[in-house]
Amino acid sequence: MLVVLFLVAAPWWAGRAELRLLGEIYLYLSLACLWNLMAGYAGMVSVGQQAYVGFGGYMLFALTMFVGLPPIAAIGVSAVLAAALAVPIASLIFRLNGAYFAIGTWVIAEVFRLTFAQVNALGGGSGTSLPVSIVKSLASSRSGRESLSYFLAIGAMILVFVSIYFFLRSKRGLALTAIRDNETAASGLGVNIWRTKLEVYVVTAALTAAIGGLIFLQKLRISPDAAFSVNDWTAFVIFIVVIGGIGTLEGPIIGTILFFLLRETLADYGSAYLMILGLVAILVMIKAPRGVWGWIAQKYDIELLPMRYRVQLDK
Amino acid sequence: MSSLLSVNNLSKAFGAVRVADDLCFDIAEGEAVGILGPNGAGKTSLFNLITGALKSDSGTIYYRQADITKHSAQKRCRNGIARSFQIPQPFNGMTVFENCLVAATQAGGMSGSKAEQFVVEVLDDTGLLDKSNIKSGSLTLLDRKRLEMSRALATKPSLLLLDEIAGGLTEAECGELIDSIKRVRASGTTIIWIEHVIHALMAVVERLIVIDFGRMIAEGDPETTIKSDAVKEIYLGVDGGEAA
Numbered sequence: 001m002l003v004v005l006f007l008v009a010a011p012w013w014a015g016r017a018e019l020r021l022l023g024e025i026y027l028y029l030s031l032a033c034l035w036n037l038m039a040g041y042a043g044m045v046s047v048g049q050q051a052y053v054g055f056g057g058y059m060l061f062a063l064t065m066f067v068g069l070p071p072i073a074a075i076g077v078s079a080v081l082a083a084a085l086a087v088p089i090a091s092l093i094f095r096l097n098g099a100y101f102a103i104g105t106w107v108i109a110e111v112f113r114l115t116f117a118q119v120n121a122l123g124g125g126s127g128t129s130l131p132v133s134i135v136k137s138l139a140s141s142r143s144g145r146e147s148l149s150y151f152l153a154i155g156a157m158i159l160v161f162v163s164i165y166f167f168l169r170s171k172r173g174l175a176l177t178a179i180r181d182n183e184t185a186a187s188g189l190g191v192n193i194w195r196t197k198l199e200v201y202v203v204t205a206a207l208t209a210a211i212g213g214l215i216f217l218q219k220l221r222i223s224p225d226a227a228f229s230v231n232d233w234t235a236f237v238i239f240i241v242v243i244g245g246i247g248t249l250e251g252p253i254i255g256t257i258l259f260f261l262l263r264e265t266l267a268d269y270g271s272a273y274l275m276i277l278g279l280v281a282i283l284v285m286i287k288a289p290r291g292v293w294g295w296i297a298q299k300y301d302i303e304l305l306p307m308r309y310r311v312q313l314d315k
Numbered sequence: 316m317s318s319l320l321s322v323n324n325l326s327k328a329f330g331a332v333r334v335a336d337d338l339c340f341d342i343a344e345g346e347a348v349g350i351l352g353p354n355g356a357g358k359t360s361l362f363n364l365i366t367g368a369l370k371s372d373s374g375t376i377y378y379r380q381a382d383i384t385k386h387s388a389q390k391r392c393r394n395g396i397a398r399s400f401q402i403p404q405p406f407n408g409m410t411v412f413e414n415c416l417v418a419a420t421q422a423g424g425m426s427g428s429k430a431e432q433f434v435v436e437v438l439d440d441t442g443l444l445d446k447s448n449i450k451s452g453s454l455t456l457l458d459r460k461r462l463e464m465s466r467a468l469a470t471k472p473s474l475l476l477l478d479e480i481a482g483g484l485t486e487a488e489c490g491e492l493i494d495s496i497k498r499v500r501a502s503g504t505t506i507i508w509i510e511h512v513i514h515a516l517m518a519v520v521e522r523l524i525v526i527d528f529g530r531m532i533a534e535g536d537p538e539t540t541i542k543s544d545a546v547k548e549i550y551l552g553v554d555g556g557e558a559a
Binding site for chain 1 (some may be wrong): 365366369387388392393397398400404405406407408409416417418420421422423426466470526558
């Protein structure tokens with residue numbers, strides 16, 4: 001709690017570069033939490049979440065430039081649009097299982113990328129920048145804008161994290177975990193598998209799009225290759241979740257911290273940085289297949305955020 | 316006698332293998348029925364057809380006078396048909412308590428502390444309460460079988476289907492299991508029980524249905540059915556007339 005308050009107050013104690021880095025960390029953590037909900041809890045391993053990151057980013061640009069919505073409203077609307085779009089996409093890719101599902105989601109993301117690259121009004125293949133008048137509408141001064149986008153990022157992260165926590169604690173979360181462990185038994189116990197997965201997929205799509213909007217509100221420039229980058233928005237996110245501990249709430253936090261530590265210390269080494277990331281991933285998979293948090297939790301039998309239902313036996 | 320479940324001309328085949336061949340029978344409200352048959356006779360497939368895990372090729376299933384033949388497994392379960400799996404299928408990553416809580420909150424339609432209290436009662440009854448907080452993946456065979464039954468009971472079923480729940484247990488364990496099944500029965504739940512452990516089955520059921528190659532070959536009072544020629548023939552591989 002104290003840590004969160006301390007971080008919320010960052011604009012008053014941190015410099016511009018730190019603020020920007022922290023904002024990026026929060027947005028990555030949000031993406032990691034969302035991916036973890038889909039893959040770790042609902043068993044849907046998607047490698048196409050960049051579809052919604054990019055969609056959210058592009059919708060922010062389109063809605064502010066052509067419809068004249070204020071940026072924050074545009075992000076809200078793009079989340080709703082992403083949810084609406086996710087329903088027909090889900091009905092298509094839910095027919096696929098396992099690896100086929102993963103590849104299907106990637107194909108969908110590529111379709112998104114190629115589609116947006118055709119839109120000349122948004123700069124086609126080379127992309128576009130957010131017009132100055134819109135940027136100015138956020139806040140008149142540069143520092144005001146930077147603290148606003150910081151607050152939006154930390155707010156989004158808290159919203160994502162808290163909603164996932166309460167979702168998992170609910171009846172539906174329990175049903176979701178049951179599906180992950182054994183689909184046959186879950187459906188035999190009255191769990192509506194298709195509907196539960198659809199809910200998760202759609203909510204994840206909406207929130208991912210909102211995060212995408214925030215990411216590109218920070219960058220102020222968008223292009224199809226950056227918006228729908230499988231490396232930036234999916235590979236790194238998977239790295240974070242897998243290293244931290246998939247299927248745990250704490251995992252993405254640990255993973256994000258580790259990822260940014262590695263990135264900030266190794267950024268100067270160019271491609272060696274990516275090789276070291278790969279090496280770390282391999283090491284963790286051999287030594288702690290359930291991620292760093294999975295390993296800690298198993299060794300010391302602790303949970304920072306109690307998710308389990310426990311029976312008080314002495315009662 | 317009102318019938319709770321009514322199976323009419325039910326058939327199902329996997330290629331040339333017939334697992335259900337024109338099956339017809341009724342189960343009355345509150346009845347306990349045993350199903351007997353050699354391996355591969357189609358007993359578990361029959362359960363899969365009743366619970367909706369398998370779709371039938373032809374025939375109908377009526378439950379509480381309503382046609383449920385086309386209903387999904389989860390809908391049937393919410394309407395009160397629960398089953399235990401022959402090979403236990405626990406949610407390995409979850410505790411015993413959570414396993415049952417899924418059943419109580421999904422199929423049972425309960426929520427909050429009411430659901431939790433009910434699960435505690437069920438676990439107390441099946442003897443698993445002291446293992447509530449253990450992950451189900453680390454349970455012994457007996458406890459896994461108990462969990463199968465607890466989970467089915469946590470859905471508050473009207474019709475309970477038990478699939479070889481006594482197989483592989485010791486005499487003492489089997490006795491405990493029979494006691495808890497008798498208690499379930501006494502509470503008014505209708506039971507259909509597939510079992511190879513004949514003495515356990517005989518202690519509980521009041522009617523026996525014998526199946527072979529998906530066909531019903533004998534039906535009736537347990538004592539007389541088990542001594543019938545048809546049963547001797549399939550189990551002992553002899554001509555019934557000679558053995559008698």
